[in-house]
Amino acid sequence: MTALHDALEILIQTSLWIAAVRIATPLIFGTLGELVCERAGVLNLGIEGIMVLGALVGWLAVHQGSDLWTGVLLAALAGAAFGLLHGVLTVPLALSQHVAGIGITLLATSLSYFGYRLAFPQITTPPRILPFTPVAIPVLSEIPILGPAFFVQTPLTYLAFGAVTVVAWVLYRTPLGLAVRMVGENPEAAEAQGIDVVRVRLGAVAIGSALMAIGGAFLTMSAFDAFYFNMVNGRGWICIALVVFARWTPGRALFGALLFAAFDAYQLRLQQVIGGVVPYQIFLMLPYALSILALIVMSRRATHPRALMLPYVRGDRR
Amino acid sequence: MRLEPRDHAPAWLSACVPIGAVLVTVALSAGLIALAGAPIFRAFRLMFDGAVGSGFAINETLTRATPLIFTGLAAAIAFRARLWNIGAEGQLYMGAVAATVLGTGAIDWPPTLLMPLLLIAGALAGAAMLAGPALLKTKLGVDEVVTTLLLNFIVVLFVGLLLEGPLKDPMGLGWPQAAPIVPEGELVKLATGKRLHAGFLVALAMALAAWVIDARSTLGFRIRAVGLNATASRFAGIGVDRTLLWTALLSGGIAGMAGVSEVAGLKGNLTLDLSPGFGYGGIVVAMLARLHPLGVIATAIFVAGVFVGADAMSRGVGVPSYIADVIVAASLLTMLVALLLLRYRLRWR
Numbered sequence: 001m002t003a004l005h006d007a008l009e010i011l012i013q014t015s016l017w018i019a020a021v022r023i024a025t026p027l028i029f030g031t032l033g034e035l036v037c038e039r040a041g042v043l044n045l046g047i048e049g050i051m052v053l054g055a056l057v058g059w060l061a062v063h064q065g066s067d068l069w070t071g072v073l074l075a076a077l078a079g080a081a082f083g084l085l086h087g088v089l090t091v092p093l094a095l096s097q098h099v100a101g102i103g104i105t106l107l108a109t110s111l112s113y114f115g116y117r118l119a120f121p122q123i124t125t126p127p128r129i130l131p132f133t134p135v136a137i138p139v140l141s142e143i144p145i146l147g148p149a150f151f152v153q154t155p156l157t158y159l160a161f162g163a164v165t166v167v168a169w170v171l172y173r174t175p176l177g178l179a180v181r182m183v184g185e186n187p188e189a190a191e192a193q194g195i196d197v198v199r200v201r202l203g204a205v206a207i208g209s210a211l212m213a214i215g216g217a218f219l220t221m222s223a224f225d226a227f228y229f230n231m232v233n234g235r236g237w238i239c240i241a242l243v244v245f246a247r248w249t250p251g252r253a254l255f256g257a258l259l260f261a262a263f264d265a266y267q268l269r270l271q272q273v274i275g276g277v278v279p280y281q282i283f284l285m286l287p288y289a290l291s292i293l294a295l296i297v298m299s300r301r302a303t304h305p306r307a308l309m310l311p312y313v314r315g316d317r318r
Numbered sequence: 319m320r321l322e323p324r325d326h327a328p329a330w331l332s333a334c335v336p337i338g339a340v341l342v343t344v345a346l347s348a349g350l351i352a353l354a355g356a357p358i359f360r361a362f363r364l365m366f367d368g369a370v371g372s373g374f375a376i377n378e379t380l381t382r383a384t385p386l387i388f389t390g391l392a393a394a395i396a397f398r399a400r401l402w403n404i405g406a407e408g409q410l411y412m413g414a415v416a417a418t419v420l421g422t423g424a425i426d427w428p429p430t431l432l433m434p435l436l437l438i439a440g441a442l443a444g445a446a447m448l449a450g451p452a453l454l455k456t457k458l459g460v461d462e463v464v465t466t467l468l469l470n471f472i473v474v475l476f477v478g479l480l481l482e483g484p485l486k487d488p489m490g491l492g493w494p495q496a497a498p499i500v501p502e503g504e505l506v507k508l509a510t511g512k513r514l515h516a517g518f519l520v521a522l523a524m525a526l527a528a529w530v531i532d533a534r535s536t537l538g539f540r541i542r543a544v545g546l547n548a549t550a551s552r553f554a555g556i557g558v559d560r561t562l563l564w565t566a567l568l569s570g571g572i573a574g575m576a577g578v579s580e581v582a583g584l585k586g587n588l589t590l591d592l593s594p595g596f597g598y599g600g601i602v603v604a605m606l607a608r609l610h611p612l613g614v615i616a617t618a619i620f621v622a623g624v625f626v627g628a629d630a631m632s633r634g635v636g637v638p639s640y641i642a643d644v645i646v647a648a649s650l651l652t653m654l655v656a657l658l659l660l661r662y663r664l665r666w667r
Binding site for chain 1: 320353354454467468471475601636641643644647650654655
């Protein structure tokens with residue numbers, strides 16, 4: 001009985017909800033980035049590697065003396081560069097998006113690990129940086145529970161919320177967003193409207209990948225203060241599942257990432273209550289199992305952009 | 319810029335393009351070696367000698383190639399049907415778990431029976447791991463890329479759980495490792511004092527079998543047809559879902575054998591570092607071989623050589639051994655572009 005009581009009491013702890021929003025932040029960036037790519041018709045399995053790269057580049061830049069925001073910018077640029085590489089391989093060159101994406105993940109991950117070992121050859125514990133610190137938003141942070149959870153976070157979390165708003169506004173309220181959605185649904189029609197399909201897709205993949213890289217950078221510059229091997233640990237793949245869960249819309253992506261992170265934060269605390277009885281690995285499996293479950297639940301209702309994974313070759317009949 | 323299909327590639331192009339792809343990869347690795355401050359030619363020499371420079375080196379490379387042949391075949395078979403099995407890593411571990419459960423003393427059979435039993439059990443475990451995602455794909459339309467990828471993480475955690483619980487070796491001094499495979503279940507060493515084991519021969523046999531299935535059986539024909547055009551295959555009366563399920567069983571089964579081979583042939587017992595990413599490496603192996611089962615043997619040996627050679631280079635001149643992963647990933651991407659240039663002409667306008 002006390003275990004159940006303790007398990008329920010976790011839910012009203014402010015620290016749970018603060019942790020949930022913190023855990024959600026890289027997922028929001030990653031899911032949003034993947035969503036932008038997929039809305040333009042390009043599946044980006046490079047996400048896992050691009051997040052690793054962002055985590056390394058941002059942290060390394062700060063370690064070498066840049067200020068934090070320069071680090072974030074450099075991480076975003078590195079992500080965009082690899083996104084562009086994926087874009088060139090899959091859009092004008094029309095290679096398989098699955099295989100090219102896996103290749104990008106392998107390349108970006110291995111280059112990051114190589115770069116880390118190059119910078120710190122013999123080190124076992126990585127050097128630390130001074131990471132972003134939480135900034136309380138006046139008035140809003142006074143709201144009980146939700147105030148500290150949403151408005152006493154590091155600047156990158158606010159940037160994530162901002163990015164969701166901007167992406168949603170651009171996608172649904174601007175001609176550019178219409179063009180992005182159009183090349184993802186019906187590239188032939190877009191072309192007939194005078195839209196340069198290749199250019200729009202390349203742009204979307206580069207921007208989306210930059211967002212993913214910032215998500216990775218959050219891990220080393222905000223959630224933690226150092227780079228570790230395997231620190232992204234499948235978050236990129238989880239984001240791909242979250243895009244499906246979100247049915248390719250930014251608002252639901254935000255909601256999905258928060259919901260997912262709340263579960264994750266909850267299981268971390270639940271471990272301390274019933275951890276003696278249940279092996280800790282079971283708890284660690286939950287996020288991945290939950291992602292699969294989300295895919296299964298949404299499988300009936302999720303309809304992906306019609307031209308997703310279909311390369312567009314001008315003049316080709318289908 | 320646009321792509322224009324070629325009728326056939328001119329001979330000079332067929333020769334030049336792959337060489338160009340190799341040169342790009344070599345140039346990239348030379349750049350990384352220079353960045354690490356090592357002498358480039360000496361480093362490449364060390365790498366080459368480390369991979370194939372002596373009998374010992376070749377033995378090591380073939381040992382490292384063994385699991386990659388299995389996982390490469392698993393990827394090649396699945397990708398032919400456009401079943402994106404990225405879960406060979408998890409299937410490998412489940413195969414190893416099956417071999418550990420049956421092969422550490424639970425069954426008291428002579429070697430001629432126990433060895434094949436372990437291989438079959440591992441294959442069944444691997445096949446079962448991929449059957450789930452395949453059924454989710456065919457019945458509910460759930461994308462198998464994400465499910466197989468996520469299952470890799472779940473399986474590794476599951477193995478960790480087993481190694482700290484039911485499968486923990488009581489004689490293991492507290493380390494999270496399983497009891498050793500009994501001698502009757504071991505895949506024998508091919509030469510005394512060397513590490514190459516019978517798993518390599520099993521891998522070669524599987525490649526041959528996969529090639530026969532691919533080229534000479536109706537199942538192989540169906541697999542290729544479904545991969546080329548699932549809709550047309552359905553109209554032609556091919557049971558697409560059934561074919562995908564068979565593909566999954568074959569692919570997952572061969573990946574599961576990789577785990578048995580590593581546990582019963584090389585490592586002796588199950589640990590959490592059984593595979594340094596052989597499942598993912600298999601994808602590169604398969605793509606470099608253009609999904610041809612016999613080609614997988616050659617490309618697995620190439621990829622293994624890069625890894626073994628890079629270790630030697632790392633010891634010799636201090637270049638981080640992660641360079642091997644970079645070279646392998648880069649060769650995948652350059653080869654993809656090279657093959658594309660052979661099939662299509664790029665028109666700038």
